[in-house]
Amino acid sequence: MAGVLAGMCTSLSTHPPTSASVSEQRLSDEELLRACASGNRDALRELTHRHQAPIYRFLLRMMGSPEDAEDAAIDVFVKAWVNAPRFQFRAKVATWLYRIAVNIARDAHSRKKGKVQQPWPEAEELNRMAVGSAEDDAVRRLDQDQESARLHRCLAKLSESDRLVLVLYYLEDREYDEIQRITGLSYTVLKTRLARARRRLRALMDAGESEVDS
Amino acid sequence: MTCKRVEWQIADWVAGRLSERDAQSVAEHCRTCARCASLAADERSLRARFAAVRTEDRQIDLWPAVAVRSSGWSPVRRVSWARRLVVASSLAAVCLGAVLAVGNRMHSSPQQGAVVVAPAVDEAKAVRLVADTRRLPDVDTDAMIIEARYTAPVAPHGSGE
Numbered sequence: 001m002a003g004v005l006a007g008m009c010t011s012l013s014t015h016p017p018t019s020a021s022v023s024e025q026r027l028s029d030e031e032l033l034r035a036c037a038s039g040n041r042d043a044l045r046e047l048t049h050r051h052q053a054p055i056y057r058f059l060l061r062m063m064g065s066p067e068d069a070e071d072a073a074i075d076v077f078v079k080a081w082v083n084a085p086r087f088q089f090r091a092k093v094a095t096w097l098y099r100i101a102v103n104i105a106r107d108a109h110s111r112k113k114g115k116v117q118q119p120w121p122e123a124e125e126l127n128r129m130a131v132g133s134a135e136d137d138a139v140r141r142l143d144q145d146q147e148s149a150r151l152h153r154c155l156a157k158l159s160e161s162d163r164l165v166l167v168l169y170y171l172e173d174r175e176y177d178e179i180q181r182i183t184g185l186s187y188t189v190l191k192t193r194l195a196r197a198r199r200r201l202r203a204l205m206d207a208g209e210s211e212v213d214s
Numbered sequence: 215m216t217c218k219r220v221e222w223q224i225a226d227w228v229a230g231r232l233s234e235r236d237a238q239s240v241a242e243h244c245r246t247c248a249r250c251a252s253l254a255a256d257e258r259s260l261r262a263r264f265a266a267v268r269t270e271d272r273q274i275d276l277w278p279a280v281a282v283r284s285s286g287w288s289p290v291r292r293v294s295w296a297r298r299l300v301v302a303s304s305l306a307a308v309c310l311g312a313v314l315a316v317g318n319r320m321h322s323s324p325q326q327g328a329v330v331v332a333p334a335v336d337e338a339k340a341v342r343l344v345a346d347t348r349r350l351p352d353v354d355t356d357a358m359i360i361e362a363r364y365t366a367p368v369a370p371h372g373s374g375e
Contacts, residue, residue: 036289037289038289039288039289041281041284044280044284045277045280045281048276048277048280049275049277052274052275052276052277053274056274056276070274070276070279073276074276074279074280074283075283077276077280077284078280078283078284078287081280081284081287081289082284082287082288082289082290083289083290084289085289085290086290144266147263147266147267148266148267151263151264151266151267152267169225170260170261170264171264171267175231191222194225195221195222195225198225198257198260201260202256202260205263
């Protein structure tokens with residue numbers, strides 16, 4: 001009972017946690033961000049450890065290059081640190097981090113527009129990360145890898161906005177309201193863009209398959 | 215349910231994101247409509263391709279780089295609207311006060327009780343008239359001063375005064 005009460009007091013407390021409490025107990029993302037806002041670097045470390053993998057993976061899917069994705073992911077947490085006092089806790093912290101990531105990916109994309117881009121995505125990197133149990137046979141894994149690489153090649157050919165909605169819907173498996181918050185699109189625009197992106201991706205994949213067949 | 219409506223919902227139906235009632239309507243429609251059934255098959259195939267590239271969380275540690283890059287920065291406090299309002303109204307009050315003070319000084323009336331003499335009036339004559347009124351209390355001093363003011367010779371233009 002005392003533990004439950006203590007937990008409730010912790011969660012209801014508006015004071016940012018101290019450095020010691022950050023490392024000792026599992027705080028919510030909101031509490032960590034409040035601690036970040038008051039300059040607690042332990043809270044930033046905990047927030048980074050908690051969200052670095054999904055943010056990096058998302059940026060890798062959006063940007064293609066592991067180096068660029070890692071650089072952008074670092075920027076996401078630095079921006080979160082600097083802007084923590086401005087966060088108004090209307091959305092989830094994770095959604096806010098994704099929104100920062102989207103903006104960084106967009107900036108990087110517009111900076112790179114004029115330059116020659118490296119082949120996207122880094123299929124090896126993505127395949128290295130692909131799920132596969134030890135029992136999977138080699139042929140099945142190879143097929144899966146090839147399929148995965150082909151899908152990513154087609155995704156790379158889409159516009160940044162089409163790729164963003166597809167990645168969030170299919171790969172990140174986000175709900176519509178969360179995608180809306182991340183992208184800033186209305187429900188109708190999001191659904192329309194998703195349908196358009198899906199159609200374009202399917203056309204690219206069909207074209208790729210016909211090239212392979214011929 | 216129309217084909218257009220089904221088309222709008224088919225991806226969510228395949229993903230299992232629809233409510234039970236909507237899912238049932240789409241399923242019924244797809245049983246009787248070959249075109250929509252084909253769309254559903256396409257969507258299933260696309261989802262399967264995406265499912266094949268689902269990835270695990272890679273073991274990556276960004277903290278050392280985040281620590282270095284964020285060390286030069288500190289969280290930027292947000293200035294609340296209330297505080298902005300207080301600062302703005304204080305500034306506005308100071309400006310208004312300054313404007314009023316300058317305006318007051320420019321339009322301030324002369325000291326009360328002082329006798330205003332037009333520059334064209336002979337001051338010595340005016341003084342003499344005031345002195346005379348002390349000796350003759352029955353005389354209308356105001357009328358005399360006014361008379362002296364308007365009967366005083368006007369200095370010629372460009373006289374060097």
